[in-house]
Amino acid sequence: MTPPSNLAYVPFISVENMMRLVHSIGVETVLKELTDAIEHDFARWPLFDKTPRVGSHSDVGVIELMPTSDGELYGFKYVNGHPTNTKQGLQTVTAFGLLAQVSSGYPVLLSEMTVLTALRTAATSAMATRHLAPKGSKVMAIIGNGAQSEFQALALKAVVGIEEVRLYDIDPTATAKCARNLAKTGLKVVSCRSSQEAMEGVQVVTTCTADKQYATILSDNMIGEGVHINAIGGDCPGKTELHRDILLRSEIFVEYPPQTRIEGEIQQMAKDHPVTELWQVINGEKPGRRSAKQITLFDGVGFAIEDFSALKYVYDRALKTGHFQQLDMIADPDDPRDLFGMLQRAAEPA
Numbered sequence: 001m002t003p004p005s006n007l008a009y010v011p012f013i014s015v016e017n018m019m020r021l022v023h024s025i026g027v028e029t030v031l032k033e034l035t036d037a038i039e040h041d042f043a044r045w046p047l048f049d050k051t052p053r054v055g056s057h058s059d060v061g062v063i064e065l066m067p068t069s070d071g072e073l074y075g076f077k078y079v080n081g082h083p084t085n086t087k088q089g090l091q092t093v094t095a096f097g098l099l100a101q102v103s104s105g106y107p108v109l110l111s112e113m114t115v116l117t118a119l120r121t122a123a124t125s126a127m128a129t130r131h132l133a134p135k136g137s138k139v140m141a142i143i144g145n146g147a148q149s150e151f152q153a154l155a156l157k158a159v160v161g162i163e164e165v166r167l168y169d170i171d172p173t174a175t176a177k178c179a180r181n182l183a184k185t186g187l188k189v190v191s192c193r194s195s196q197e198a199m200e201g202v203q204v205v206t207t208c209t210a211d212k213q214y215a216t217i218l219s220d221n222m223i224g225e226g227v228h229i230n231a232i233g234g235d236c237p238g239k240t241e242l243h244r245d246i247l248l249r250s251e252i253f254v255e256y257p258p259q260t261r262i263e264g265e266i267q268q269m270a271k272d273h274p275v276t277e278l279w280q281v282i283n284g285e286k287p288g289r290r291s292a293k294q295i296t297l298f299d300g301v302g303f304a305i306e307d308f309s310a311l312k313y314v315y316d317r318a319l320k321t322g323h324f325q326q327l328d329m330i331a332d333p334d335d336p337r338d339l340f341g342m343l344q345r346a347a348e349p350a
């Protein structure tokens with residue numbers, strides 16, 4: 001059979017190549033560079049196509065498509081969220097994504113995004129924390145010590161200078177796993193028996209618990225003056241992590257209000273509850289933290305532009321380092337209108 005031409009091939013980053021790529025650069029360097037890449041795209045926010053992601057909900061979870069474009073490249077991510085999956089040995093979140101040229105519509109990259117989503121979610125928290133947390137923050141809590149947790153800790157270490165992480169999870173084996181994974185990273189790790197204990201003396205907290213209901217991971221009495229909160233686990237209709245009273249005391253920062261009002265912590269509030277869009281803080285159009293005593297809340301649900309930035313980042317790095325394969329993915333007829341003729345290349349001889 002005639003081999004496909006170069007037009008057929010799309011660079012593909014498998015899970016194995018993603019792992020090799022991340023280690024060839026260094027996990028913390030990747031997290032820092034991704035934070036800068038996402039921030040670069042947030043700074044040019046108005047020129048992106050924006051739409052709330054398209055979710056297909058069931059009793060046990062959600063499957064979502066997250067598209068966007070900057071006019072040159074188009075990207076989308078397929079991602080699921082199934083909080084009870086771990087009970088069957090499956091992950092809560094898995095993902096893959098694609099980048100394509102707007103000019104021709106031809107894909108330029110297909111990539112695994114389960115690992116990449118954890119990296120980009122952590123980088124987005126780091127970006128928000130860099131702009132909103134009190135200066136010189138050194139101690140953070142992580143409530144929910146599952147798949148996202150180590151990435152959150154390392155991103156805040158690399159980008160904001162966090163030195164101590166206080167862990168809590170309803171499942172002590174998750175905390176033990178997280179503590180073990182962070183043991184040789186240079187972070188001081190403290191395993192706690194309650195959220196209350198985890199919150200002692202922190203300037204920053206990330207909540208990344210998985211549930212499919214309105215939960216109260218943090219109550220109002222646990223949040224002292226000046227704390228910055230990254231609430232990233234509440235990312236679906238009917239799924240939140242913070243008591244409403246915390247929201248009433250906080251200055252709230254979001255990615256894309258039309259999506260966050262459906263999916264974020266603010267689904268608990270009135271439709272016009274005031275929020276600030278994070279890209280405007282990054283651009284200097286709106287203030288971030290205004291006083292040392294203020295409570296700031298990044299109500300992060302995950303937005304398509306973060307995945308677009310992450311795909312563009314790994315596309316560039318994979319092409320430079322060779323950590324990709326070529327996938328025969330696009331049919332390439334000799335005559336672009338003779339697709340049927342191309343099919344005959346594989347016909348069995350009569």
Ligand SMILES: NC(=O)c1ccc[n+]([C@@H]2O[C@H](COP(=O)([O-])OP(=O)(O)OC[C@H]3O[C@@H](n4cnc5c(N)ncnc54)[C@H](O)[C@@H]3O)[C@@H](O)[C@H]2O)c1
Binds near residue numbers: 168233
């Ligand atoms: N905002 C975003 O961009 C973004 C990105 C990725 C994942 N997420 C969300 O973050 C959450 C965590 O994802 P993951 O991949 O780490 O899930 P995971 O299932 O691997 O881990 C979740 C952990 O939360 C713990 N937990 C559940 N209820 C708790 C409670 N009441 N108190 C303390 N711990 C509790 C579980 O025991 C588990 O260890 C999910 O809801 C996921 O949808 C958000």
